[in-house]
Amino acid sequence: MAGSKTGSQGSGAAKAASPTKASKFSVPLVYRLFFLIIEPISALVGAYYAHLDQTTYLNLTHASSAPSLIPTGTSIVLSQLANLYSLFALNEALVLRSTSDIRVWKTVLFCLLVADIGHLYTVRQLGPQIYWSVTKWNAIDWGNIPFVYLGAILRVAFLCNVGLGVKAQNLVKKRK
Numbered sequence: 001m002a003g004s005k006t007g008s009q010g011s012g013a014a015k016a017a018s019p020t021k022a023s024k025f026s027v028p029l030v031y032r033l034f035f036l037i038i039e040p041i042s043a044l045v046g047a048y049y050a051h052l053d054q055t056t057y058l059n060l061t062h063a064s065s066a067p068s069l070i071p072t073g074t075s076i077v078l079s080q081l082a083n084l085y086s087l088f089a090l091n092e093a094l095v096l097r098s099t100s101d102i103r104v105w106k107t108v109l110f111c112l113l114v115a116d117i118g119h120l121y122t123v124r125q126l127g128p129q130i131y132w133s134v135t136k137w138n139a140i141d142w143g144n145i146p147f148v149y150l151g152a153i154l155r156v157a158f159l160c161n162v163g164l165g166v167k168a169q170n171l172v173k174k175r176k
Contacts, residue, residue, distance in 0.1 A: 043089035051082030060140035
């Protein structure tokens with residue numbers, strides 16, 4: 001009896017763990033290029049500068065407040081930021097690459113959208129002109145403002161099923 005009980009639990013667990021065909025969809029090329037390649041590479045570039053070229057990172061962020069000698073605490077925080085950029089890149093590139101389940105894609109992209117909003121909020125201390133003074137932007141500003149907006153716009157479009165087709169929309173409705 002114990003053997004049959006274990007056998008039935010095992011098959012139930014296997015059924016619950018196996019992905020259903022109904023949850024699979026095909027991700028349009030624009031989303032795959034941006035979320036699986038372009039954005040993770042960009043995050044790794046940010047990680048490189050935040051950890052290995054901290055002086056440049058701070059000078060590009062806000063030159064007038066960048067110290068000539070980076071305090072240990074600031075260096076640690078920048079290395080932690082680099083670690084988070086790496087986590088961001090790996091989560092996006094590897095988690096999304098590992099599944100064709102639209103629910104997983106939408107969950108990850110929603111979390112990243114929240115991070116986009118937070119990221120845009122953090123640069124507010126540079127003044128409102130940071131959001132629109134295109135001619136004054138340096139390399140890090142281009143990454144902090146329009147690139148983040150682009151990512152956010154693509155995430156909102158994905159979450160709203162733009163370009164996903166009727167099949168993807170139906171997959172989300174079936175789950176509800």
